[in-house]
Amino acid sequence: MKVVVTGATGRTGGEVAREVAERDHDLVPVSREPAGTVAGADLQPPEDLPALLDGADALVDFTVPVASGEYVAEAADAGVPAVVGTTGFDDEGLATLHEAAESAPVLKASNFARGVHALLSVVREAATALPGYDVELTETHHNGKRDAPSGTANTLLDELDDARGEALDRTYGREGEDPREPGQVGVHVRRAGNVRGEHEVMFADNDEVLSLTHRAESRGVFAAGAVDAAEWLPGHEAGWYEFGDVIGDGGD
Ligand SMILES: NC(=O)c1ccc[n+]([C@@H]2O[C@H](COP(=O)([O-])OP(=O)(O)OC[C@H]3O[C@@H](n4cnc5c(N)ncnc54)[C@H](OP(=O)(O)O)[C@@H]3O)[C@@H](O)[C@H]2O)c1
Structure with missing residues (x-):
């Protein structure tokens, strides 16, 4: 699987990137940081997201609401499923995510434990x-x-x-x-x-x-749940999903 991780230098995004790499997926870490690596992969700039999403199976986002809305909208435009761990959305921000869910699967959870x-x-x-x-x-x-x-x-x-x-x-x-x-x-x-x-x-x-x-005793628990969701979401129809759907469907 090719998994794009936004906010890849963040506390949780970094854990997600490491989890993606540990599971032998193709990791594309996206960050506003000008240079560097996460889990052995070079950081990529958010401006390149449309090209980076080409052929991607999922995007996983742990950032801030304003950035998350943009990243998820770009994923939806590319038809790429998005897993959203970011919290703190206002009604307008949530509406942006729901709009994206009209053209691609979007799974949002306030907690992936x-x-x-x-x-x-x-x-x-x-x-x-x-x-x-x-x-x-x-x-x-x-x-x-x-x-x-x-x-x-x-x-x-x-x-x-x-x-x-x-x-x-x-x-x-x-x-x-x-x-x-x-x-x-x-x-x-x-x-x-x-x-x-x-x-x-x-x-x-x-x-x-x-x-x-x-x-929660480490951020690894959120990363593992988010990557479980990223593995589960591709192949589902456009729409709104929750972490319970992953667990209820026997995701492990
Ligand atoms: N659902 C869950 O299970 C769960 C678990 C833990 C945390 N969270 C949520 O995940 C989010 C991130 O938490 P965190 O503790 O990882 O935060 P953090 O360490 O501050 O990381 C957030 C990252 O978002 C990116 N970012 C910040 N401001 C931005 C902006 N204005 N535009 C674009 N990108 C920006 C940055 O990454 P780059 O510099 O690399 O771009 C930053 O490192 C929060 O909303 C938190 O509540 C959810």
């Missing part, structure tokens, strides 16, 4: 089994993360809304005279050091606490 996928199901089950319990979500990431709360936190919050059948009032931190109101979900964001990503959903009431936590 299989454990987070399992966490989503367990959180749904707990939210349904414990109606009326207070819910608080805490996420921790390294000090270089741009968007807050994380894309994964937002996905967990959507899952809670779905399970409870109502839009919970997302309360971002508390300060001063600010008692908890019914129907709230507290959202707490920590940024420190080199933490890869930790999400905790806490349910509490009735003299008990249920705490569900996922912790």
Whole structure:
């Protein structure tokens, strides 16, 4: 497979590039960096993307929303499936991705860790089994993360809304005279050091606490999931896909 990786010098993009090379795929690392190599392949400039996409089987993107939208649109123009790990899109950015999905397969996931996928199901089950319990979500990431709360936190919050059948009032931190109101979900964001990503959903009431936590211990887990998705996506029709489609289809 020929796999184009954008943001190839980034923390996660670099891991993805190494994973692509380790699996013996043909790696094309794309970066705004003027020169260098990643996983033994020369960095290529984003301006050359249309030519680089020629004959590619997939593009994998871990960058920033503004760049991601452009890269994915170019992949769609070339008919190349795109795997998007970038988070923090606003409605306009998401619309750009959905537009691209009209002409090529686009798979977007806020988290490519299989454990987070399992966490989503367990959180749904707990939210349904414990109606009326207070819910608080805490996420921790390294000090270089741009968007807050994380894309994964937002996905967990959507899952809670779905399970409870109502839009919970997302309360971002508390300060001063600010008692908890019914129907709230507290959202707490920590940024420190080199933490890869930790999400905790806490349910509490009735003299008990249920705490569900996922912790990524290296970025390799995201890279492996993203490359699994890149191997799975080619051959599918144009449209919108999620990581659950890869796992549900027996991807390994
Ligand atoms: N879905 C998941 O499982 C998952 C896991 C981890 C991270 N993420 C998300 O992936 C994204 C990247 O995270 P990261 O920690 O790897 O960030 P990072 O280390 O800052 O890397 C981002 C890369 O994007 C490129 N970039 C940055 N600004 C750009 C711009 N204005 N135009 C074009 N390219 C630009 C750069 O690569 P070049 O200089 O090489 O072009 C940069 O190294 C974030 O949105 C993060 O939340 C998702």
